[in-house]
Amino acid sequence: MPEVIFNGPAGRIEGRFQPAKKRNAPIALVLHPHPQFGGTMNNQVVYQLFYMFAKRGFAVLRFNFRGVGRSQGAFDHGSGELSDAAAALDWVQTVHPDARSCWIAGFSFGAWIGMQLLMRRPEVEGFISIAPQPNLYDFSFLAPCPSSGLIVHGDIDKVTPAKDVQTLVDKLKTQRGIVIEQKVIPGANHFFEDHVDVLLEECAGYLDKRLGVATSAA
Template identity: 30%
Template sequence: MSERVDTIQFSGQAGVIDCALDWPAGEPRGWALLLHPHPLHGGARNNKVVTTLSRSATQHGLLAVRPDFRGVGKSAGEFDSSRGETADMLALIEQFPSHFPQWNAGPAMLAGFSFGTAVAAQVYASLQDAQAPLPSAFVLAGTAVNRFRFQDVSPPADTLLVHGETDDVVPLSEGMDFAREHQLPMVVLPDAGHFFHGKLIQLRELVSRHLVALGT
């Protein structure tokens, strides 16, 4: 998947946040934070959609950070319906420069899949509220933000929304409701289910083209 995979731990409100680090081939020019689906339904950082997002990031020269949410793998705590998970990701972003001082402006890319979209959207909103540096690339796949939203969110106009036409976990209509609410275009992959089986290469190429277009 990448030239090298390491692990690193940060400290959240519930304890350890255990993460995988996927390194690009050359010297990284920034980092990406990639968030996984629902922990109580088997979601973890090695989910194939998340690792596909990681491939796009590393091929673009970014160090990809894939945390396990609370209660998954070696990460401490219990599922907290996106509230605690959002706080943990903000703590990770705050602590990141102490490990990698060359990147003190936050992630260049923030992305989530399914439940991870809710956490990503609320992390983005919290960074906006704090007037902190914002990711230049914001990617949501299988958007389920409204299921776990506890604060207002205002995604940027260049957000990349991707949804499967035949998603039976988060119906396309639900993704469209979010897109309509925020007046965002959405890319719909024909015949794709929630986990984008058989469509992961398309997803990777979509994200890669988005990163190139943004100059991330």
């Protein structure tokens, strides 16, 4: 898992990249929670998602948004972070130009950034959105949502009440041509404390189903 530094719109960006063994393997980008509330690319959920994709042969990148760790710049309330994510995807595509597809996974703030990015990048064919926060961030840009994906949240999330996530899911499910799956983790809070294993099982199961894997490789 080599450490990488690449250029972003606010200066250098620090990341961790796992190359793929196959030239046409898919790409995955994993986005971390809110930078001002301790979110980094080393968040446990982000770290585990990174390895989930790596185990399945993806070329996968996780990175620190601007102003986090060794990434230059300062927090930009989402606009700059979206530019960082776009630059990160550009970098992976440069390193891995023969990729046949792309996935984005994001946790909390990272889910909001990830879903904005998939609106701008038609090559994104799947997403995993963990604990999105439609009560705090505007998701009206998903009109329509261009890709099928998974939305996962806990049923005792105090940061984002389940009913708010449900409203978002219900809105997306009315759109034709895509399939939005929803998983609610019983007893899980916003950070999935003591429930990370269950969260990862759900994510891995969904990814395997989309990839056509008969049995889970998790």
